Amino acid sequence: MLLYAQTPARRNRQILADLIAVLLIAAAVWFALTVHGAIMQLAEPGRKVESSGESLANALDEAGDTASDVPLVGDLLRKPFQSAADAGTGLADAGQSLQDVVSQVATLATLALIILPVALILLLWLPLRVRWILRSATMRRLLDAPGGADLLALRALTGPPRALSTIPNPPGGLADAWRRGDRQVIADLSEIALRRAGLKP
Structure with missing residues (x-):
């Protein structure tokens, strides 16, 4: 089974078409990955919020532990610190949620930017190549x-x-x-x- 024509002019056109298709697919993948990186930059505020929330929660937990050592009123003093630490944990969770949303959007955008152009290129290029390969095989069999x-x-x-x-x-x-x-x-x-x-x- 021949993949390329035996006559130079047609073979050169086929090779050129194959190279263009591969380059277009590579360009689509590169562009999609560039867009993915750009979208992921939007997750940076979420990382900062998560880090700040965790630091705040840890500091308030330590302060609550220290306050609990006060005789008689230690448990009463610890409760406000614990509530504030829970709020810090909630802030960290919100930062993580923002990162998750940005990551999902980046993944979906990347998949769409890869799948749609590649599918279009394959629909325009691959059937012509396969049809030529099958037709050339049929003609060779017919000749024999x-x-x-x-x-x-x-x-x-x-x-x-x-x-x-x-x-x-x-x-x-x-x-x-x-x-x-x-x-x-x-x-x-x-x-x-x-x-x-x-x-x-």
């Missing part, structure tokens, strides 16, 4: 099959007439020579059909 050259010659006759001008026109015309089974005309026509598909005989 009994009577295959006749069918390829008929394909050339029904194609664009400009390509037919490259071979000598026998008396009665190419179609008449094909019907008579002229082996040289059939070989020339089948070669035209193969070259049109990017194959060499």
Whole structure:
């Protein structure tokens, strides 16, 4: 099975199309990762809030522990510090929630920016490549099959007439020579059909 045409012009076009597709996919991935990094910068305030909340909660916990050592009223003094420490923990949780939301948005945006362009590129490029590969394999099998050259010659006759001008026109015309089974005309026509598909005989 051939992945690329055997004729230089078509092979060069196929290689160029493949390179463009790969470069576009790489550019889409790079752009998506750049956007992901930019969105993740929005999580920085959340990290600062979380860090401040944890520091505040720890400091108030330590102050509450110290206050609880006061005889008789230690437990009463500790309660306000514990409440304030809980508020600091809530602040840290809010900072973490903000980071989670930003991370989810960044992930979704990255996936969308990768999947949509890559799917579009693959839909435009891959079917053409696969169709050519399958068609070239079919034409090679047809050429090797009994009577295959006749069918390829008929394909050339029904194609664009400009390509037919490259071979000598026998008396009665190419179609008449094909019907008579002229082996040289059939070989020339089948070669035209193969070259049109990017194959060499």
